[in-house]
Amino acid sequence: xxxxxxxxxxxxxxxxxxxxxxxxxxxxxxxxxxxxxxxxxxxxxxxxxxxxxxxxxxxxxxxxxxxxxxxxxxxxxxxxxxxxxxxxxxxxxxxxxxxxxxxxxxxxxxxx
Amino acid sequence: xxxxxxxxxxxxxxxxxxxxxxxxxxxxxxxxxxxxxxxxxxxxxxxxxxxxxxxxxxxxxxxxxxxxxxxxxxxxxxxxxxxxxxxxxxxxxxxxxxxxxxxxxxxxxxxxxxx
Numbered sequence: 560x561x562x563x564x565x566x567x568x569x570x571x572x573x574x575x576x577x578x579x580x581x582x583x584x585x586x587x588x589x590x591x592x593x594x595x596x597x598x599x600x601x602x603x604x605x606x607x608x609x610x611x612x613x614x615x616x617x618x619x620x621x622x623x624x625x626x627x628x629x630x631x632x633x634x635x636x637x638x639x640x641x642x643x644x645x646x647x648x649x650x651x652x653x654x655x656x657x658x659x660x661x662x663x664x665x666x667x668x669x670x671x
Numbered sequence: 672x673x674x675x676x677x678x679x680x681x682x683x684x685x686x687x688x689x690x691x692x693x694x695x696x697x698x699x700x701x702x703x704x705x706x707x708x709x710x711x712x713x714x715x716x717x718x719x720x721x722x723x724x725x726x727x728x729x730x731x732x733x734x735x736x737x738x739x740x741x742x743x744x745x746x747x748x749x750x751x752x753x754x755x756x757x758x759x760x761x762x763x764x765x766x767x768x769x770x771x772x773x774x775x776x777x778x779x780x781x782x783x784x785x786x
Binding site: 591593595597600601602603604605608646659660661662663664 | 675677705707714715716717762764766773774775776777778779780782
């Protein structure tokens with residue numbers, strides 16, 4: 560699975576949009592971009608995933624560049640409850656292994 | 672959304688005892704379940720992958736005789752830490768996925784403390 564690079568930490572003011580970048584320059588054609596987050600002492604929570612088109616759901620938007628070498632997770636109106644570690648994971652879908660490799664992620668702190 | 676539960680949420684045990692952790696998919700049939708552990712201030716590390724009715728596949732460095740995994744039904748997987756020692760103290764997290772989708776849903780985790 561392709562390696563991802565994320566900034567170790569970011570701050571965001573409450574109510575503003577949080578934009579979390581992820582570089583995945585070695586991504587291959589059949590690999591998806593997944594985002595999970597982990598609030599302290601809880602299990603990871605699925606946020607969103609995509610292949611090449613931008614995606615939006617009730618939690619966030621995922622913007623993938625045309626060359627697919629990077630992506631941005633957007634939380635449109637960050638709240639204090641969005642403070643967590645956000646993981647960008649790239650992996651082929653429907654593989655036999657099916658596991659997720661968690662890197663170090665980005666620790667997002669939403670500031671009142 | 673899909674819900675995965677774990678029990679217990681936290682457990683404290685004496686060194687040398689065995690501890691069983693349950694992972695259940697509440698509203699879907701989990702064809703594959705995964706077990707991760709997370710040490711303080713570190714990321715999740717995959718321990719093993721289990722498919723219902725098959726033997727688990729362990730990651731390199733994970734002792735299969737120490738971490739027994741059973742996935743006897745499509746809604747339940749168990750992880751038994753045998754002869755636990757203080758270095759096994761960690762946050763154990765399971766996840767599950769079902770046929771036709773590649774999204775994994777995670778349980779809330781079990782914090783194990785071995786005295």
